[in-house]
Amino acid sequence: MLNRINPQVRTFKQSGIRKFANEAKSILGVINFTIGEPEFNTDERIKEAAILALRNNETHYPPNPGLEELRRAVALFERDHNKLDYVWEEVIITNGATEALAASLMTILDAGDEVIIPSPMYVSYGPMIEVCKAKLIPLNTTNYNLQIDPAALEKLITLKTKAILITSPNNPTGTILDRRSLAAVSALAKKYDLFIISDDVYSQLVFTKDYEMLCHDESLRDRLIVTQSLSKPYAMTGWRVGYVLADLPIARAIALMHAYLVAGITTFNQIAALEALKTDSTWMCDSYHKRRDLAYEALMEMGLTCVKPEGAFYLFPEIREFKMSSEDFCIKAMREYKVAMVPGIYFGADHNVRISYAVSDEDLTEGLRRLKQMILDLRKHDSI
Ligand SMILES: Cc1ncc(COP(=O)(O)O)c(C=O)c1O
Known part of the structure; x- marks a missing residue:
């Protein structure tokens, strides 16, 4: 009966974010930058x-x-x-x-x-x-x-x-x-x-x-x-x-x-x-603000191009220089460097990846360190 359902619905695929988030969860020790939700619990x-x-x-x-x-x-x-x-x-x-x-x-x-x-x-x-x-x-x-x-x-x-x-x-x-x-x-x-x-x-x-x-x-x-x-x-x-x-x-x-x-x-x-x-939840915004500063600075130090975000809890750096699709880049990052991000292609931009920094400070620092290592390795490989 599948051929009898709404053809529009038949074209739907599982959200790419979920797909990546699910694989990330199954990898031991991965730092997960895929999830678009606060890591805090409800008050x-x-x-x-x-x-x-x-x-x-x-x-x-x-x-x-x-x-x-x-x-x-x-x-x-x-x-x-x-x-x-x-x-x-x-x-x-x-x-x-x-x-x-x-x-x-x-x-x-x-x-x-x-x-x-x-x-x-x-x-x-x-x-x-x-x-x-x-x-x-x-x-x-x-x-x-x-x-x-x-x-x-x-x-x-x-x-x-x-x-x-x-x-x-x-x-x-x-x-x-x-x-x-x-x-x-x-x-x-x-x-x-x-x-x-x-x-x-x-x-x-x-x-x-x-x-x-x-x-x-x-x-x-x-x-x-x-x-x-x-x-x-x-x-x-x-x-x-x-x-x-x-x-x-x-x-x-x-x-x-x-x-x-x-x-x-x-x-x-x-x-x-x-x-x-x-409830006053401005402290959550303040904590994202601090993490935005930390993460943005780290991306700048890595030499990545990124429009400075002024809200939410995402960064969307460019990965064009590595000549990889955003999916390939994220798969490599997740499986080899244990840092999971979402390919920009899912949002309509294949030269970028999405980093959600709604994670603990320790995870943010460690995830960015892993990303930096991957970028250093890719650049080193390119220059050989
Ligand atoms: C831009 C945007 N709109 C809407 C939603 C859906 O939010 P809600 O949890 O309220 O359904 C999200 C969730 O990530 C979002 O990022």
Whole structure:
């Protein structure tokens, strides 16, 4: 019966990240830079809130778009932390940003529509768009310092373009979009009447004061969809709580899609999420900031080219000089030098590898030492 399933789904492959992460786990003593999640555990207060909620039998169906208390808390949080002006009815609690993205894309996309996404990009966007029988149009940013070239973006817009999706800070590069990039997205979305999806899951993990968010532009309100998550800032990847922020008519449409997709998000996890929003997790960001400095400096010492990331917990150095595919480079690093990274090809850039530095300081130092050794050996070999 396999030939009877949705042909789009038949083309899906296991995420390359998982494939590498799984092999890395099976190698004794490997330093694992593949995983895109905080190594910290969830704060005890958040866990206690969930335990108490379970004891109080908060185990029944939640309202489809989320508990009103949590939606109100999110609206307040966004107002206080990001100066965003959304009322609680414009907040939909989702199964992480993953479902926030899927529900948003399924709500706005028609068969044949096109979605432009700066590349390198997060791996899940493509399959979600394809399932909607729409098309992902990548905008290569590798020749533009990982920023958006306004002219190149406009060139990709056709009558079929429905949306531009941006991620800042970005996965896999950690870069944040500058003012010029954001202005281009904003102006062109208005000019061609496009939606903007702003996948802001790393917005609390930023190391510079120069960070701008498109959602501050009120004139974009009716076309902007923000997807958010508690996964990264609160070390809550396994809890599966995120949310969508959108102008009321759009939020209502997404809420319907969300209701039919997942019915709602685990009730006691939503109660724990309320506690998370009260928790100060800036120390996690500070620790990533320190590690970014350490890792970036080490890559510079190795003589690798890398755009300095200003957020998230990734570095995306270039490996072009070694004349190997990113997969071959990562396989060699993992099997021979016991340091596991993700090939850039999985994100759309075969001359790079992704290093996640969401690991302990000791692992970071040791993993970078191993990478340095590999690079020294490769260069030595080249010069023979
Ligand atoms: C850019 C980006 N968006 C969305 C997600 C999904 O996050 P969540 O755990 O909230 O589903 C991730 C996870 O790695 C991500 O990197």
